[in-house]
Amino acid sequence: MKVKMILPALTEAKSPYWRPIKYSLFPPLGLATLAAYLNENDEVRLQDEHVETLDLNDAPDLVVIQVYIKGGKSFYTQTVDEALAEIERLPGRHLYFLDDHLFGNPHFAAALFDGMKGMGRLWQAAGTIKSVLSPGLLEKAAACGLRSLFIGFETLNPTNLHEQHKYQNLNRDYNAAIRRLHDLGVMVNASFVFGMDDDDETVFARTVEWAVSQGIETATFHILTPYPDTALYHRMTAQGRMLHHNWDLFDTRHVVFRPAKMAATALEEGYWQAYRNFYRWGSIFKSVWTKQEWSERFRHLAYAGGWKKFEFLWDWVIRTKRVTSALPVLEAVLACFGRYLTSKADRQCFDGYEFPRPTNTTVSSTNTTIMNNVEVSHVLNHLAEL
Numbered sequence: 001m002k003v004k005m006i007l008p009a010l011t012e013a014k015s016p017y018w019r020p021i022k023y024s025l026f027p028p029l030g031l032a033t034l035a036a037y038l039n040e041n042d043e044v045r046l047q048d049e050h051v052e053t054l055d056l057n058d059a060p061d062l063v064v065i066q067v068y069i070k071g072g073k074s075f076y077t078q079t080v081d082e083a084l085a086e087i088e089r090l091p092g093r094h095l096y097f098l099d100d101h102l103f104g105n106p107h108f109a110a111a112l113f114d115g116m117k118g119m120g121r122l123w124q125a126a127g128t129i130k131s132v133l134s135p136g137l138l139e140k141a142a143a144c145g146l147r148s149l150f151i152g153f154e155t156l157n158p159t160n161l162h163e164q165h166k167y168q169n170l171n172r173d174y175n176a177a178i179r180r181l182h183d184l185g186v187m188v189n190a191s192f193v194f195g196m197d198d199d200d201e202t203v204f205a206r207t208v209e210w211a212v213s214q215g216i217e218t219a220t221f222h223i224l225t226p227y228p229d230t231a232l233y234h235r236m237t238a239q240g241r242m243l244h245h246n247w248d249l250f251d252t253r254h255v256v257f258r259p260a261k262m263a264a265t266a267l268e269e270g271y272w273q274a275y276r277n278f279y280r281w282g283s284i285f286k287s288v289w290t291k292q293e294w295s296e297r298f299r300h301l302a303y304a305g306g307w308k309k310f311e312f313l314w315d316w317v318i319r320t321k322r323v324t325s326a327l328p329v330l331e332a333v334l335a336c337f338g339r340y341l342t343s344k345a346d347r348q349c350f351d352g353y354e355f356p357r358p359t360n361t362t363v364s365s366t367n368t369t370i371m372n373n374v375e376v377s378h379v380l381n382h383l384a385e386l
Helices: 022-024 029-035 080-088 104-117 127-132 137-143 160-161 176-183 201-212 231-238 262-278 283-287 294-308 309-320 323-334 336-341 344-349 372-383
Strands: 003-005 042-046 062-065 094-096 122-127 148-152 187-192 218-223 359-361 368-371
Touching: 003 029, 029 042, 080 104, 104 137, 122 323, 122 344, 127 137, 127 148, 127 176, 127 336, 137 148, 148 176, 148 359, 176 187, 187 231, 187 294, 201 218, 201 283, 218 294, 231 309, 283 294, 294 323, 294 336, 309 323
Parallel strands: 003 042, 003 062, 094 122, 122 148, 148 187, 187 218
Antiparallel strands: 359 368
């Protein structure tokens, strides 16, 4: 039987601002899971419209289309043994956990992190400020390879946090959370939302200045967006503040409601200006200089610069289907150019892990030869010690 599985693209994927890097790195896992239940003799083709144009000229026996649904009140969690077995099967060293809050179940997370010791993994995930400030669990995560954590700081304004019911962030020491992460060799990917009711036109500069002063490596900014059938949407509708219902613009990059303390145009312009100010070279170098060690400064510069300053290169890598060839570089950067292979955390992380013999990997479509992740780490570690 010929089976075709399709993940339709979000409308924003047609935007010139679209960066499909995460879809290139991470396949549609829901469809891939369903494919595992098919007969091994079935011919399965999986297409993700986020990274390729759909081919609608074929004639499969069965078409499976993934759709987005809302309203779920529970979620599925693997057993620790199943998760560890899946991690063991995955090639390479880099992992990205797609869970919104990997630390949400402390017992599961602790057992997972204990089981990952010795696997030699370098991984990224998402968590909360509360989980970062709680003792014990973050240390376990860093010891088994956590090197970058996405955190929703949301806003620096307690009034906004209370109004948006972000109680998990109220009365939390943001500065202490960042220090804990950096002390353990974990980079910070901070997320902020603009346009809450206590925000005025000074919020953009204040947020960027604070993030830079804290040495935050990367940041993502968003415009508050009242999605349908949410409490925020109902409140905005009742107050007559919705500007339109063009769902294509409900993407956190466009203003779709009337802000309380600034014009809609000021909110949208400030959002873009925040990105420009945070990622300009002056801000990057200022943030880099908050680090104490040269290896940490190099890692910050490489990661932040590579994230936003070389989008043309990422575009080429994706179009030429060389994303996996770029992973060794990412792994070297996450390892802080080898520095954390000699720290207490990485002695635990890589305890018992046998590194593969250094070999060259040749890209078949060209004459280019790249070093594998071990060679890159060794070379950059040597440079960082000079």
